Amino acid sequence: MTERFDTSHPPFNRLSNSQRKQLVGALDVAYFRHGETLIEAGEHCEALYIIIKGSVEESSPSPADSNEIYAHYTSDDLFDVRAQLEGTSRHRYVATEDTLCYLLPRQLFVEFYRGNHQFAAYFDTSLARRQQLLEHAQQQQNLAEFILTRIDDGNLQPCLTLAQACSLQAATEQLHQHKMDAALVTLDNGIGIGIVTRTNLLHAVMLDGLPHHTEVGEVATTPVVSVSKGDYLFNAMLAMTRHKIKRVAVMAGDDVAGMLSLTQILSLFSTHSHVLTLRIARATTVDELAVAASSQQRLVATLFNNGIHTRFVMELIAALNEQIIEKAFQLVVPQPLHAHSCLIVMGSEGRGEQILKTDQDNALILEDGIDWPALPQVMATLTQTLQQLGYPLCPGQVMVNNPKWVKSQSQWLDTLDALIRRGDGNAMMELAILADSHAVAGNRSLLPPLHERLNLHMAEHELLLSAFTRPALHFQLPLSLFGNLKAGKQGLDIKQGGMFPIIHGIRALSLEYGVAVTNTFSRIEQLAERKVLEPQTASNLAESLKLFIKLRLRQQLEQDAGGMLQHLRLEELSRAERDLLRHSLHVVKKFKQWLGYHYQIRD
Template identity: 60%
Template sequence: MPEPFDTSHAPFDCLTASQVKQCRQALDVAYFRRGDTLIQPGDTGEQLFIIIKGSVEEVSEDGKEVFSHYTTDDLFDVPALLNGTAKHQYRALEDTLCHLLPAEVFLAIYHHNHAFRGYFDTNLQRRQTLMVQARQQQNLAEFMLTRIDDSNIQPALCVTPDVPLHVATAQMKAERCDCALVDYENGECGIITRTNLLHALVLEGYDQSVPVGEVATRPVISVEHGDFLFHAMIKMTRQRVKRVRVVDGEGKTAGMLDLPQVLSLFSTHSHVLNLQIARAQTIDELVIAANSQSKLVHTLFNNGIHTRFVMQLIATVNEQIMEKAFRLLVPEAYQSQCCLVVMGSEGRGEQVLKTDQDNALILADDLNWPDCQQVMETFSHTLYQLGYPPCPGNVMVSNPKWVKTAAQWQQTVRNLAQSANHQSVMDLAILADSQPIAGDLSLIDAIHTPLNDTLTDNMLTLNTFVRPALAFRVPLTVFGSLKSSKEGLDIKKGGIFPIVHGVRTMSLEKGVRHTNTFERLEQLAKLGALAEETADNLSEALKLFIRLRLRQQLSGEPQSNYLDVSQLPSSERDLLRHGLHVVKKFKESLAFHYHVRD
């Protein structure tokens, strides 16, 4: 294989050293002029083509149907190598230079390298899984260098050895901790846990009045304040303990660390943020916690955490922030008589970076709250302080349109379903993703129940409802390659929105109450409304689109939905093209199912 060939790209990045050498010795180079035919239908598969420069189109035998378009670093025709003969025609659209890998070499590697073989599985989920596995081999230096400080340790409950067991148990319950440190007069320190107490009282028959000093475990494994968290985890593992005492420079107790907490810190850093939110007593303290969220997103993404997990975690953090703001601002007397609802990507649990506010309020029918409007205006302004910009469409609790009693919401949903015009469809789509996060959560039935009652199997209304999913063209050329404008490829209009809204429509038809798109897909597959493979491919395509957009947003364009396709490696361009073809087929099935014609 000539040296210019880059084996760092999938699927060649999973070859062994001997397989790389085998390829290097067998690879040849060929040049094709514009219009040349590289493969004819019926040709025996003799070699794998890997484009160095130029472009090739794949067409049907009669030349009337274009299946795909290949460019730099793309490869073809694997089916011909595996099946023996080519089904389609491949012709050069411009002067093209290719690497040629003999079939016998390709097949030898294919049959002996599981990861290499798996890459050519046509199932999008399988191919993206391989990509994710490759990305997870990333540098964990950030975690290795994280130090033990006040932001990540827990307060320690300290007792003297003469405290009776029942008193120590009561103190642990009051402090909501599962252990206590026992300070002896000679300076030694012990520890008593819930397990110690259970064994002492039940198995060993100690009386509740026995001093804790008699049953405490000692000495306690300790680490120093300022040491590396990684060292604390190693010490826990070696000593087979779940907790360590943190001491200051003078050897005095500074706090505690437990193994689940350390593992949480190493995996996401989310534990610290959750503690900051929970401990916030003022809006200013909550702002400080909310400002840490972007760092969490960077950490999760840069360390290869699965996209769906990132979305779930960030959605949970957002809910905690908004719920805390709700409890700080709404008078306690009214909190149990109303329900704060989030919608849009936050309602679906698919928000990663902070986006516009999309929320509503449901009031109990008998609630008398004169200052409601003023409090809601303050709440919307507070969310802005916390990093959630106002909604351009004014879908916020500061807008009286989105604050109604339960009975009013029920009637509103029914009216929207009956009118089924452009604006009502938009409002129904917003409400279909509503998720309660604070107050009396049961009040959400005022929205969900009439939605299901009026739209389940209502094909006439759904015919109008589904149309926005079909409004934007999939960004693929007539040759099946990626289509990009000067701004880039709009992945929201071309990929994300058609999946989200199409799946939303089908879920309303089938009475699926889940708001998360991935959960909706799972339920639709269980109900037989979607083939399982189709649901899996749509799920993987959506995760891919969100991940690619997030990576670009983290690089400096936080509000952009455009992808710079030229910056993507060939393996990701291939996945993106595959994912968009999945969207194209899905839109075709939606149009057929709901009888929508152009």
């Protein structure tokens, strides 16, 4: 049976070939009946247990400790790593059903741990380090796939071809007219073709003093390095590197099919974000803007599938979302009113944490005293435009087509005061929405006074902060009584059970301590700098939230679910991902306990 042990998954994929053979040769198999103790607390532990099938509960050593359950392990999980290094186990491990395990001798595990740094690093208690190792393995696979991308019409640049007798002035004019920075030149000397760039033309005239009527053939560079259409993009990049050039011609048989530049290939190997940004900036109609916005999900998939870090993807998409919404505002709202109104976004968009488009959450702040009779019609058009651009309507009507969310600055300040006085659950929810508001268009200076008023109120009212924070403790963690991952029919609710407690708890702390930024990760960093959070706690919270977002995003992309999916399908996660997820949810559990103590919340 040990011959079937799969060493291709973390952490065993980090072993050398000889170590893997040692591992497989040393494994034993043991069977434990339901209720049988595998490891007793305080006893020497002479093997690492790897579950083949069944389940095992990790609990406190004795009933005197209220028999606290720490974790629940199932197929492919392993334990007790700490005991391998310390010699004895701190906890009790009991089979909760008939269980079959591989046993890896402790002596061999310790030998691997001490002799293989990558293997040892997997067991580092730092959640950040473990995620880094897992991401590195995924990036290697994604890079291998991307290297196999071929040159086709979708990634070719059109090519301008000039006659040898074309003058330098005419060549410059044609490059300018076609918005190109290089052209091929047909030569009559038997060489075939040459290449000329704008830099060549500039140097010919300004440095070499050639007349404008000089034939372009005299400054064309030869020979032209070429690749074939259908070849790998990676080979084109290798050709450029080898010949120390920035462009290659692409041939379809004996004919020129186009050209590739190094800048273009690097962009294809990374993202098309710069192209999308240009399309947004150049859009003059809503239809043109919709075409640009429609490619956003493809950009996210490209970034994610190429192993780009989740937080970088979030920051990039947040910037692009802001550009799209700002452009929509500019196209819909009359220009004279831009300086007298401010469009704000809230929720995940306001925090800069929206990756795929979710429901609209927006509001408008008007400068005091502005008379705008057509305001309702314009805001209705803006809401409809954003819907056309892929932002669904908000079921709760938190949108600018709802008069409740369109007010003058003074009215908004009065609204904040009224919500503070009410202090009920609905008021706290509206305050939470406004706490994450971010200005994206118009006169952005209209928003800061609202944040200042809200921070002032919250910092001065301990009871209000307690009521505000309570929802973070409301939702149950998706962990069973045995510490196992708990999923319903739809899957594991990662939004309410994992993401919301971190986001809302950090939001409350930020209001208490006057942290001005709205992004959760930035808030965590500033709270750590102010010593509100311990460095390890801050790191674990950030890494846990990043993991939740990453796992959710992957399944959203696979299901084409937009930003609406909030349940994870556990069967699609690897053992290492399930282990990280369980670890991260325990981080959330400890944070909720800390919040309850900090704000004296007792249910």
